[in-house]
Amino acid sequence: MLDTLKDSGKHLILVSNSPFWYVDAGMRYVLGNNWRDEWDAIITSAGKPMFYTDDSRPFREICQETRRLMFKRVERFERGKVYTEGCLKELMRLMDWTTVENKIESKDTWGISSGSLDMATANVLYVGDSLFADLVDAKREFSWTTAAVTPEVGYEMELQTETDFALARRTIDLLLHALRLLQDELGTSLRTAEDVKVLDCLERLVSVWRDRESDVLGNPFGSVFRARYQPSLFAHSLRRYCDLYMTSVSSLRHYSPQHRFYPEQNHLLLAHEIDGADPECWTTSLDEILEQ
Numbered sequence: 001m002l003d004t005l006k007d008s009g010k011h012l013i014l015v016s017n018s019p020f021w022y023v024d025a026g027m028r029y030v031l032g033n034n035w036r037d038e039w040d041a042i043i044t045s046a047g048k049p050m051f052y053t054d055d056s057r058p059f060r061e062i063c064q065e066t067r068r069l070m071f072k073r074v075e076r077f078e079r080g081k082v083y084t085e086g087c088l089k090e091l092m093r094l095m096d097w098t099t100v101e102n103k104i105e106s107k108d109t110w111g112i113s114s115g116s117l118d119m120a121t122a123n124v125l126y127v128g129d130s131l132f133a134d135l136v137d138a139k140r141e142f143s144w145t146t147a148a149v150t151p152e153v154g155y156e157m158e159l160q161t162e163t164d165f166a167l168a169r170r171t172i173d174l175l176l177h178a179l180r181l182l183q184d185e186l187g188t189s190l191r192t193a194e195d196v197k198v199l200d201c202l203e204r205l206v207s208v209w210r211d212r213e214s215d216v217l218g219n220p221f222g223s224v225f226r227a228r229y230q231p232s233l234f235a236h237s238l239r240r241y242c243d244l245y246m247t248s249v250s251s252l253r254h255y256s257p258q259h260r261f262y263p264e265q266n267h268l269l270l271a272h273e274i275d276g277a278d279p280e281c282w283t284t285s286l287d288e289i290l291e292q
Helices: 002-007 020-031 088-095 114-123 131-142 151-159 163-186 193-216 233-241 249-254 286-291
Strands: 013-015 041-044 059-062 082-085 125-128 145-149 244-246
Touching: 013 088, 020 041, 020 082, 041 088, 059 088, 125 131, 131 145, 131 233, 163 193, 244 249
Parallel strands: 013 041, 041 082, 125 145, 145 244
Antiparallel strands: 059 082
């Protein structure tokens, strides 16, 4: 995946809150002893989310033999070398995220030329595994394209193929459909005691099957993306601050570096928009339209 991104002309930057010794041990295990050659810039002990907001911290190079800081001023990133701390303002300056036509002298409140800020906003994909440390400020402050690495996605998708989970999900759907049909039949009249008893019984059955659905996931809290039938706070934050989410960063290998994602809009619809999602004007098939 990294080779594909490099071959397509992408700049690869590793920014980690972990210290160099920890990053080095992990990356040697994953990519081998020459892992540093894969990156245009390597930053450790970044201190995110302060990395985004504190524009006064300089970068320092780490001596890889002694693993001590070198206090000479960093004027440019060099491939194979490792840096520590720093801030986004300095990163953008050292990476020279500008185009010839956008190199203008006007400064914004961050002290960054508007040209470099526009360039960074439009062309950065930030992949992180910590929603609030990595991705929230990147999206909220700079509108970067963000991708969350969320291993729970793969775990839950695998469990959702199990027979017990499919049975629980299908039973819940049938019970809820029965509740809707029952209330349609009852109309707007006042409910009798027997009506209320039937509704209560069906709702208790839904609750029982929701508990069974949670049990299949193997933990007392159920899905990290659901609080019973409502999206969890984590799910709300994931939807708000992340353009993509995936089980592993290696999932990107299934797509071209120039791939453009066009997600279905169903998850963005409000309740009153769902019934009208299919406009009546579509009276012919897509194949017939293309033939015309």
